[in-house]
Amino acid sequence: MKETRDFLQSIGMPRGDRYDLPDSEKRFPDGAQYRFEVPGIQGPKAMKALLETIDDYGFYIHRVTQTKGIMMLLDEEIEDMVRLAEKYQVQLVLAIGPRATYDTSASVHTEEGKRIGYRLRGQEQIVRAIEEVRRASRLGCRHFIMYDEGCLWVLNEARKAGFIPKECRFKLSAHAGHGNPCSAKLMQTIGADSLNPVRDIQLQMLSAIRQAIDIPLDIHTENPQSSGGFIRHYEVPEMIRIAAPIYLKTGGSVAKNHSWDTTASDAAARAKQVMLVKRVVDAYCPEALYSPKGSID
Numbered sequence: 001m002k003e004t005r006d007f008l009q010s011i012g013m014p015r016g017d018r019y020d021l022p023d024s025e026k027r028f029p030d031g032a033q034y035r036f037e038v039p040g041i042q043g044p045k046a047m048k049a050l051l052e053t054i055d056d057y058g059f060y061i062h063r064v065t066q067t068k069g070i071m072m073l074l075d076e077e078i079e080d081m082v083r084l085a086e087k088y089q090v091q092l093v094l095a096i097g098p099r100a101t102y103d104t105s106a107s108v109h110t111e112e113g114k115r116i117g118y119r120l121r122g123q124e125q126i127v128r129a130i131e132e133v134r135r136a137s138r139l140g141c142r143h144f145i146m147y148d149e150g151c152l153w154v155l156n157e158a159r160k161a162g163f164i165p166k167e168c169r170f171k172l173s174a175h176a177g178h179g180n181p182c183s184a185k186l187m188q189t190i191g192a193d194s195l196n197p198v199r200d201i202q203l204q205m206l207s208a209i210r211q212a213i214d215i216p217l218d219i220h221t222e223n224p225q226s227s228g229g230f231i232r233h234y235e236v237p238e239m240i241r242i243a244a245p246i247y248l249k250t251g252g253s254v255a256k257n258h259s260w261d262t263t264a265s266d267a268a269a270r271a272k273q274v275m276l277v278k279r280v281v282d283a284y285c286p287e288a289l290y291s292p293k294g295s296i297d
Helices: 002-010 044-056 075-088 112-116 123-138 149-161 181-189 203-212 233-243 264-284
Strands: 034-038 063-065 091-095 143-146 169-172 217-220 246-249
Touching: 034 264, 044 063, 044 075, 044 264, 075 091, 123 143, 123 149, 143 149, 149 169, 149 181, 181 203, 203 217, 203 233, 217 233, 233 246, 233 264
Parallel strands: 034 063, 034 246, 063 091, 091 143, 143 169, 217 246
Antiparallel strands: none
């Protein structure tokens, strides 16, 4: 395998998974190593409860992600979420809604068809996805999560052309199923501003991905029951050390599935999960650098 490893190294890729777990010297623009993200906040009531509870704890986070889709929100709800994001100085990420599970696809609901994931079927769904981003952009949102590589590419082209605001930022979901440095490099090349690898990525794999790309990595510290339900709080210090800059996606274990309709009490429970992870960070890597409040790239 030496020749293959040598070739990979010659094109700037790791020779293999990084079992040596080297320190990452990469950072957010503000010089920090990590930030917190809370996913699955589906509307303004849950978002308000989350941010108020975090504030009551005397803490703050940097990113709130909605996962059910822009199409599931009224204009007024999006505007309320944008206002909350501005008030609490967080990045609001809205999900592109038309995808295989919302479409007329029969195969996506079969055992084999699950491989489709949340990708888009047909060019009309691409048109609708772009329309989703244009609508949310008009209402003040600039950050979007997506599940389809072609959608990512075309939105990056739209951003470059000025068809959508140039300030738009794109995050690729774990549901796209990427988990190796070469795929991560490709996603960065076609426009990803942050990347969420598969949820059960191991530390040596995560380290290899970090060696290949510069954009932030979004890593689940815990998961809904439908995604395995596993909790990785004690691995977080190593995640920060080897994968910075990193968003710690926390609070998912409160939900039963990815599109769980989070209540206000659920949102408060997610805030508690953030504080549990912060306790581990403070105990085992207190020197780790946390981004100041309001750092939104």
